[in-house]
Amino acid sequence: MKQLVGKYARKLVDAGLAEDGAPVVGGLDDELVWNRRDARCSELAKVFSGLNINALLFSLPAEPYRSMIDYLASMATVTDGVIRPTDTETRTILHDLPVVEAFDAGEIMAALERRKCAVLPGHGVVTWGMVSPEQAFVFYSSVCFACFVKFMSDYLADRKSGRVSRRQRRVMDTVMQHIDLLPSEPPALMRAPFLSERAIYHAVSQAGRMTVEYGLVDSFFGNVSLRCGDTLYISQTTSSLDELDGCIDPCPLDGSSCAGITASSELTAHREIVQRTEMNAILHGHPKFSVILSMDCEKTDCAFRGQCHIRCPESRFIEDIPIVPGEVGTGPHGLCHTLPPAMEGRRGVIVYGHGLFTVGREDFNEAFAGLLAIERLCQETYLRMVS
């Protein structure tokens, strides 16, 4: 447990979600261990004692997340004390983000009784796990992503309607100081042909790792696949893209085995794409600006407002990139129904409020270049729109 709490404290820093020395991560089996000593551990220990959990993570987010989260929290406290992002991650997993005003075990517990996280303006974000510190890490990461997308989306909408407040502008100034333009050149990835299964696994792992290194995912999550012959090699569900060794499922395309039951939730979409098109490599990340722009719609009188993520009837594009509705997985509104047809003849498709899928013919070079170029395009477009 000591090793796990240390690992996820480090990953927070590596992902740029917390500053070095900020995360406090506790793990509880029969004894409580912390990644480091901190004056706040005694209060957090009380939270452990009141909840059936085995991990607790508390940290002040790094900039630009800190300013955005504090702003959203302060806005929430004048209403019902809840931040309500509308990205897919929040809709599916977090539902909403309760705000707690004081660093007090009782208040934190009251929020965590119902939800997976609590936002404490000026103090940080606290999340829990019932199985592993990794769960707390995932929830924390999702809070940062959701708040980034919400702040930037709200700002864009307010900018268009001329309603940006001074405070919003000050926060945006801080945010801008911490946003680096994406590189224009993609890395050189392994090239096809892949002559052994080992080479295939290496290629998939490398693509995942580089997607993380280039900041094209919401911390470490997304999915990657490569078709070789009659098998689709795809990252496993809940795997970290920077740690795919041992987490890739070979799925026969003829359906002769269910061994890939642990494959990504998007297996069906990936399979449909490789079977509909001549593309064999697929990358899926959650690059922030693609997600933000996918949610930028001015049609305020649309009959489907509020249901855009599943029912958007419009044909929307960012340049040549289609934006389609669709939820995670294979339900009636699943992106497996909307993404594959939209991908035909395209280098990439954005799923509303969720993320970006790109494809390559033989290996990941083309897919990665597409992912990078499209997110860079969205980043530049966004910055131009708010400047």
Place this chain on the structure above:
Amino acid sequence: MNGWLGSILHVDLTDGTHSVEHPAAATYQAWIGGKGLAGHYLYPHATRSWDAPGMPLIFMTGPLVGTSAPTSGRMCIMSRSPLTGTIGDASVGGSLGIELKQAGFDGIVISGSSQRPCGIEITPGSVLIREASALSGMGTGELHIRLKDKGAVATAGPAAESGVLFANIVVDGAHCAGRNGLGLLFSAKNLKYLTIKGSGRVPVHDPDGLRQAREDIFRLIAASPVLLGELGIAQFGTGALYDLMNNRRMMPTANFRQTVFAPAPSMNAAAYKRRYMPKRSGCRGCHILCKKVARDGTLIPEFETMSHFSALLLNEDIDVVTKANSICNNLGMDTISAAATLACYAEMEGERLSGERILSLLDAIGHGHGIGRELGQGSFRYAAAKGEPGVSISVKRQELPAYDPRGAYGMALGYATSTRGGCHLRAYPISHEILRKPVATDRFSFAGKARIIKIAEDCNAVVDSLTACKFVFFGASLEEYAKAFTAVTGVETTTQELMRAGERIYYNERIMNALNGFTDADDDLPPRFFEDEGSSGNDMRIAPLDRKEFLRTRARYYRVRGLDQKGMPVSEKAAQLGLQWTA
């Protein structure tokens, strides 16, 4: 009252009377329903023998049953287990729970014993006890056909009449309340069947809130590859796990002497799909539909049955597996215990059982003929009587399911601490150790597993009390079900409040087992797992479990659970949970 109906039916078969009890709202809120409430009713009788007339057989629904909450068409059946002597319970699907609610009852407590074989028929406003001598000896399939016009049907088959200690109760001819031998309670009470037909509605406090909770749950189910994925259980049934268990080198083979079964790729769920072209079926009100039924109506075996009637017995004939499943269902006996008892027998006799022999032995067990009478007592009693108890791969005398614990250390602990004997479902650590939900844990490590198992046991106790299907929790969580609970009942609750109820429910089970003499000596695994290596290969070693590490982890579990060093309840902890325990 919303969700709950506030009425429990008591039937006394000794004198043929019935009455209706209206428990206080506080009782419902403390125990939720289903398994929790059933445990509350079992407690005063916990030390009775399973076949004493005063021992109740309890059917209990939860507050979500009969509403539109996803997968809530289940219920709990509980009594004391004839097989293990522990509490005995099963979560069972079909339509029985919903019909019971629609008939106006949250549950039925059946006590006493009829002079002659009888059936209980429940309709709105009517409870009848019927003579049923003519149905003796009849299989559950035929019984269902004869009785289905009377509504939902629960029956016991010939195995119960023959005294098989792992006899099931079979609901609607297809859904088994298995593992603990609860079918024998039917036999002890001279009860052949229970039918229920309802017509009422279950009141819901906040329909709009329930609709929102449903949407949240459906979204998570859709996002789960195990549930609705193209390789998941909606498509292939629970047999979808078969390939994975073999690939992970943890498929119990040859009575757990090996952990890989070479012919598995040709006996997997895809093979059943090709062979039988099954259609989807399931519990009432469920959209996952994990049950698979062949065009001719034959039930496709569930994962555990597929695995144990192939790998565990070294059987390579898919039709034998399907026939074995049909025989067990019709005779009304548990497939896991039946297959594992045959595997124990085969090892002791040094015999590789042919398909024909497997099927004939099952028939002999179910009808109590010849060697079948001995095997019907389960593998532990059979092996112990021959002086070789270690050949029985069981915990608390209940045979282990199809996950070798050397390939999943949380499962090792979960088997040992289960309050109903060797069972995978109390904590189901396969969810994170193999299926990566909610996140993956190291399956070859005991680190952190004590608390993980305790939390999961509490969580699943809640699920079995609501009552919902545990499979849904590969996607959804109690957070979404807490919202559904509040919407249905109007009682404000939270994830953690439900978990505290789950802790109370599980601790109550530990208390009942302790009252019957169960201690740490019973929370253990067969020696084979600590002594023998599994089938290592492909850069994966399936090492024997480290006994010292296992015992250290179990000791940690006891501390986390609030038990003493012998695994016994502690009065302070019991009082904290609103329970009573005197050492």
